[in-house]
Amino acid sequence: MNEHTVKAFDEDITRLRGLIAEMGGLAELSIHEALDAMVKGDEELAKKVVKRDKKIDALESEVDKLAVRVIALRAPMADDLREVIAALKIAGVVERIGDYSKNIAKRVGEIEGRSRFEPLTLLPAMGEIASEMVHDVLTAYAARDPALAREVIAADEKVDAFYNSIFRNVVSYMVENPATISSAAQLLFVARNIERIGDHATNVAEMVHFAATGTYPPDEDG
Amino acid sequence: MSGERPPPFSSIALAVAGALVIGIASGQWWLAIGVLTVWIGSLLLTSSQPPNLTRTEPSDVLSSASMGELIEYSGTPILVTENSRISAANRAARKLLGSHVIDQDMRVALRHPKAIQLLESRKSGFTRIKGLSRRRDVWRLNKQVLSNGISVVELLNQTAEVDISRAHTDFVANASHELRTPLASIIGYVETMLDERDALPDEMRAKFLGTILAEGKRLQNLVSDLMSLSRIEAEKHEQPQEMVVFDTLVSRAARDAAGVDRSERLKMDLAEGISISGDERQLEQLVRNLVDNALKYGAADGEVVISLQSNDNEEAELVVRDSGDGIPPEHIPHLTRRFYRTDPGRSRASGGTGLGLAIVKHIVERHRGRLDISSQLGQGTNISVRIPLLETADN
Numbered sequence: 001m002n003e004h005t006v007k008a009f010d011e012d013i014t015r016l017r018g019l020i021a022e023m024g025g026l027a028e029l030s031i032h033e034a035l036d037a038m039v040k041g042d043e044e045l046a047k048k049v050v051k052r053d054k055k056i057d058a059l060e061s062e063v064d065k066l067a068v069r070v071i072a073l074r075a076p077m078a079d080d081l082r083e084v085i086a087a088l089k090i091a092g093v094v095e096r097i098g099d100y101s102k103n104i105a106k107r108v109g110e111i112e113g114r115s116r117f118e119p120l121t122l123l124p125a126m127g128e129i130a131s132e133m134v135h136d137v138l139t140a141y142a143a144r145d146p147a148l149a150r151e152v153i154a155a156d157e158k159v160d161a162f163y164n165s166i167f168r169n170v171v172s173y174m175v176e177n178p179a180t181i182s183s184a185a186q187l188l189f190v191a192r193n194i195e196r197i198g199d200h201a202t203n204v205a206e207m208v209h210f211a212a213t214g215t216y217p218p219d220e221d222g
Numbered sequence: 223m224s225g226e227r228p229p230p231f232s233s234i235a236l237a238v239a240g241a242l243v244i245g246i247a248s249g250q251w252w253l254a255i256g257v258l259t260v261w262i263g264s265l266l267l268t269s270s271q272p273p274n275l276t277r278t279e280p281s282d283v284l285s286s287a288s289m290g291e292l293i294e295y296s297g298t299p300i301l302v303t304e305n306s307r308i309s310a311a312n313r314a315a316r317k318l319l320g321s322h323v324i325d326q327d328m329r330v331a332l333r334h335p336k337a338i339q340l341l342e343s344r345k346s347g348f349t350r351i352k353g354l355s356r357r358r359d360v361w362r363l364n365k366q367v368l369s370n371g372i373s374v375v376e377l378l379n380q381t382a383e384v385d386i387s388r389a390h391t392d393f394v395a396n397a398s399h400e401l402r403t404p405l406a407s408i409i410g411y412v413e414t415m416l417d418e419r420d421a422l423p424d425e426m427r428a429k430f431l432g433t434i435l436a437e438g439k440r441l442q443n444l445v446s447d448l449m450s451l452s453r454i455e456a457e458k459h460e461q462p463q464e465m466v467v468f469d470t471l472v473s474r475a476a477r478d479a480a481g482v483d484r485s486e487r488l489k490m491d492l493a494e495g496i497s498i499s500g501d502e503r504q505l506e507q508l509v510r511n512l513v514d515n516a517l518k519y520g521a522a523d524g525e526v527v528i529s530l531q532s533n534d535n536e537e538a539e540l541v542v543r544d545s546g547d548g549i550p551p552e553h554i555p556h557l558t559r560r561f562y563r564t565d566p567g568r569s570r571a572s573g574g575t576g577l578g579l580a581i582v583k584h585i586v587e588r589h590r591g592r593l594d595i596s597s598q599l600g601q602g603t604n605i606s607v608r609i610p611l612l613e614t615a616d617n
Contacts, residue, residue, distance in 0.1 A: 017326065025334050142322060
């Protein structure tokens, strides 16, 4: 990006990007730890994840304030405006991703008989793809790399496929083991949350693409 | 400027005297005044040159630009941050984090919460983070605070160390698993035989004893394979120096591996007089393992071709070829890993330990040789071992 005549504007944009990256780092770690806690039944770790969400929320409101101030004081144009708007929207989405991780962490205590509960072994692979998407989309944002953003959008299909297969798996498991229905139902919500994380990463990828090129990526399907 | 020298009075006095002499001698006082002006003027000009070279500002040394040049070609990724911005990143760091990070907020480059915590503190320190650029890598960040809000962050990749310790744990876990499986069936059968001492028909008893014997032998093989593997690994840095006549060794070891009942399946084509420097026992083991594998996993009564030649690169080339089902290509890169099996059931049933090719690989490496495995599904597998020939006196 070219330098601006008003140095302070450059500083504001840099700070904005720094804040988004910080939020993203926290959200990434939260996904990992939430799934770790879910698989191992580590409630301490789950509590840490829940607590971390407050920090993500605080950062989001900081981004909001800064973005509004930049628009009000500097009246940015063209790619600068896109940058600020994208930051504003991305912050909202990353905050949602943090919420989903928190949601997963909150369900850690609800799963019973963890060691004999087979469907649990399906989750980490799905979670790994979703968290990789979040990781890549944040890298794409940092590098303003539309190609990487398109890759992230393509990866969402894998998460969706995983979700469908986990859904079928868990439902058939419920039929065979009615005693575990409440735990299995919780697991369905967890899988759903991971699937939503993937969708949100896709949304961020679209915004990154928009901020970098001014157009939305081709053949998006919502 | 503070370090100014006093005017050169003695030189000025000399100039005045010289001008007086010119004035008196020539009587042209204008000329004398002119000479005097030029003389004193040039004296003053040269003396006002700042002589104080020692007085460079020491704080200028720490500009981030000069540091950028200093670190550019280091193999370790290094970042220079100035008031939470990245002002310089060397080549390795740009490769790792992307060249976009320069002039960005440092959080853009390292967004892991632990990294941010380290970077935001005003003190030097270090932290370890997981998943910096890829999911499983582990990096150690060293931060050193210099003056003027400049800090240097060094990134050290520790993935390999973590991998090695994981490989060790994996090995121990695998080995214990492999040792426990035969033991479990031995104990199971013996318990049954003790419980049903009278009720057990003789043929059943014989079958049980046969299984116990087979499992016991498997355990024995496994322990001796583990021992030879660790011995070879311990010696792997010293190249063996004994002179070995490789062709006689190959034919002896191959017959040994085949035993009486399988030896007619061997077809040997060995060039004579091939000597290498090596460890005789280990080379025998290498040939035995390769031939035994080929006989075991090749077609049930297909022949196994063993050929030994010296090639143009001054190497002895041993090729063992079977005509079995072949090995699917996705397995080939992993074949020399310990306990790796393409078909676990079949390998165990035939008494394999999962260590044979790992041992072969280590022996070949110790002899500074090369191991190549190629296979075509449905046609068979080709394993070639190349070991440098002994340098003879006549060439």
